[in-house]
Amino acid sequence: MDPQDVEYEPVSVKEVLAEMKDTAELLIDLSYSAVLNGSDEIAREVLELEGRMDILQLQGRMSLLMAARSPEDAEQLAPVLGVMGAAEKISNAAGDIAKIVLEDIGMPDAIRTALPEAIEVLVRATVDDGSPYAERTLLDINMETEMGVRVIAIRRESVTGKRRWLMNPGPDSRLQPGDSLLLRGPLDGIEAVYESVSGNPYEVPDAVDPPIEDLERAVDSITLMKDMSELAVDLAYGAVLFDSEGVAEEVKELEAEVDALKSRFEAWTLRAASRVEDPVRLRGLVHLASATEVISDAALEISEGVLRGIDAHPVVAAAVEESDEVIVRLSVAPDAPLAGTTLGEQMVKTETGMRVIAVRRGGDDGEWVVQPGSMTELRGGDVIIAKGTRAGANRLSELVGDASDFDE
Numbered sequence: 254m255d256p257q258d259v260e261y262e263p264v265s266v267k268e269v270l271a272e273m274k275d276t277a278e279l280l281i282d283l284s285y286s287a288v289l290n291g292s293d294e295i296a297r298e299v300l301e302l303e304g305r306m307d308i309l310q311l312q313g314r315m316s317l318l319m320a321a322r323s324p325e326d327a328e329q330l331a332p333v334l335g336v337m338g339a340a341e342k343i344s345n346a347a348g349d350i351a352k353i354v355l356e357d358i359g360m361p362d363a364i365r366t367a368l369p370e371a372i373e374v375l376v377r378a379t380v381d382d383g384s385p386y387a388e389r390t391l392l393d394i395n396m397e398t399e400m401g402v403r404v405i406a407i408r409r410e411s412v413t414g415k416r417r418w419l420m421n422p423g424p425d426s427r428l429q430p431g432d433s434l435l436l437r438g439p440l441d442g443i444e445a446v447y448e449s450v451s452g453n454p455y456e457v458p459d460a461v462d463p464p465i466e467d468l469e470r471a472v473d474s475i476t477l478m479k480d481m482s483e484l485a486v487d488l489a490y491g492a493v494l495f496d497s498e499g500v501a502e503e504v505k506e507l508e509a510e511v512d513a514l515k516s517r518f519e520a521w522t523l524r525a526a527s528r529v530e531d532p533v534r535l536r537g538l539v540h541l542a543s544a545t546e547v548i549s550d551a552a553l554e555i556s557e558g559v560l561r562g563i564d565a566h567p568v569v570a571a572a573v574e575e576s577d578e579v580i581v582r583l584s585v586a587p588d589a590p591l592a593g594t595t596l597g598e599q600m601v602k603t604e605t606g607m608r609v610i611a612v613r614r615g616g617d618d619g620e621w622v623v624q625p626g627s628m629t630e631l632r633g634g635d636v637i638i639a640k641g642t643r644a645g646a647n648r649l650s651e652l653v654g655d656a657s658d659f660d661e
Contacts (some may be wrong), residue, residue, distance in 0.1 A: 266320070266333070269313040270572035273340040275420035276306050276361045279349035279406050279482060281548065282435060286375050287354045288541065295377070298408075299351035302418070313337050325535035332558030333566050334441045336493065339554035343486065343608040346547040353537040375405075380432045381452040387425035392424035402438030402446045409433075439626070448457060467523040471538065478545045480623040481507050481514070484611050485552035487640060491580030492556040496575040500582055502554040503638070505612075510621070511549040518542050580638065581607075583616075586654030589632030597627025605648040607641035 280302055287296040312364055317334060322329045353360060386394050397403045403500065407419040409432050419426065428434070429538040436446060438456070447455035492501035522539060526532040585592055591599055596609055612622040615634025622629055631653070639649055 264312050264316050266313060266316050267568050267572045269309050269316070270333070270336065272420075273306060273309050273337060274315070274572060276309070277340040277343040277347075278486065279418060279420050279435075280306070281486070282343050282375055282405055282437070282529040284350035284381060284478065286362065286377065286435070286542075287351050288537075289375065290377075291354060293355055296351035296354040299347055300355075303344050303348040304352075306341060310341045310349035324485040328563075330567050333569055335557060336555050336569055339489075339551040342551040342554070343548050346544040346551070349544040349547075350497055353540050356536040357533075357599045358540055360541070369594050375435070375437050376443055376447060376455065378434050378436060378447050378450040380428050380430050380434065380450055382384055382430045383452060384428075384430070384450055386450055387430050388426050388427065390425055390427050392427075396442075396446055397438075400442035400443040400445055404435055405437050407432050407434055424645060466647055467521045468535075471518050471521040471525060471565065474514045474521065475538065475542050475545065477623070478511050478514045478518070478542065478549070479514055481511050481621070482545050482548040482552065483550050485511070485601065486555070486640075487580060487610060488638065489552040489641075490573050491556035492559045494570050494580070496559060496570075497582070498559055498562075500638075501559040503536060503582070504552050504556045505560065507621075508549045508553040511546055515542055515546045574638070580640050581649070583637050583639070583650055583653045583655040585631050585633055585637065587637040589633070589652065589654030591652045592633045592654070593630070595628055596625060597632045599652065600622065601649065601652065605641065605645040607639040607645040607649045607654070609637050609639045611638040613638075 283295055283299050283302070286292070286466070287299060287548075313484060314334065314337065317330050318338075321330050335560060352358070379478065385609075388397075391404060393399075403515075404422050407422050407426065407428070408416060409419060410416050410430065434450060434451075436443060438446070444455045444457075447453075467473065485504050487501050491494070492504060495514045519542075522535055522542075526535055529535065591601070601607065601609060609625055609629075610623075612625050612631065613636040614620045615632065635655065639646070641649075
């Protein structure tokens with residue numbers, strides 16, 4: 254459907270917001286996956302979803318306009334428009350990333366082996382007829398607890414040949430032969446799950462070293478920008494869900510750090526341009542950095558209402574809750590079971606089901622460790638940001654010795 258053909262019809266704003274949130278998060282993963290794999294097919298799927306987002310935004314805006322009957326209504330609904338606009342901005346940025354691939358704008362080979370190092374590996378695998386996972390639910394397979402790998406989305410083709418994405422699949426989601434799974438997790442877990450799903454071994458991309466130091470610094474900067482932008486989006490929705498000014502402040506700081514990284518990235522890229530054989534191939538890197546910064550800006554817009562002390566409309570929190578996940582911010586006590594140990598030693602992911610997505614070091618520097626791994630050591634005074642179930646959050650709170658109410 255063309256957005257120009259959309260006419261007003263009564264829709265649930267909560268459902269529209271929830272679908273926009275899920276679609277925006279999927280678009281981020283798919284767009285970077287398209288660059289990582291140099292895949293025109295994935296890039297085209299990004300543009301299809303971007304078109305769906307345009308329709309969702311129009312439907313949501315029309316419904317909100319119809320709902321505002323007084324200045325008080327307008328004031329309360331304004332942050333909802335901001336959340337919708339931010340999700341649309343993320344969608345547009347993902348589309349810009351996809352066009353780097355489709356239009357062959359140019360991308361150094363080094364970025365394709367650097368992105369997997371940025372965070373967990375992101376791959377797509379098709380469920381083979383003989384897969385041990387076929388016709389089983391995600392709860393039965395339990396790959397997230399056993400191997401740290403989660404299914405972000407499932408693309409399924411109906412009997413009529415129409416394809417659709419199932420976003421945020423739950424424990425009761427049953428995998429079918431032919432399903433295309435978007436998988437995310439640590440490399441060792443991905444290797445095992447990918448082979449079980451597809452019947453083929455996962456081939457790790459050969460590392461490519463940047464030809465000059467300044468280009469290596471630029472690539473390192475953009476991978477860190479990607480990490481921080483994705484984290485900022487997670488935290489922004491958490492800030493809205495819990496009306497937490499503290500979490501919203503973390504989003505603000507991450508956005509400022511992404512801006513600083515982009516400034517350094519531009520300097521290193523310009524220096525590198527005079528010394529690489531084909532500077533035109535750096536265009537895609539510049540486009541990728543700009544789009545990544547837009548994503549962090551959008552995260553800040555999502556949490557802007559919280560930062561300004563404007564009460565969010567209950568429909569926003571209700572929409573975020575559709576994902577059934579919570580984001581918590583906990584302080585590590587000096588005498589806590591986790592203090593002085595690594596995440597892997599305490600098997601935090603297995604024991605709690607929570608994903609620690611960032612650690613902010615105690616002390617004056619407040620250094621961020623984004624997407625920490627099993628070897629990341631926690632120390633007394635650190636602040637951790639984690640995502641998962643409410644029950645898992647309570648268990649994690651016990652391990653870090655933080656008795657505070659994470660809902661505040």
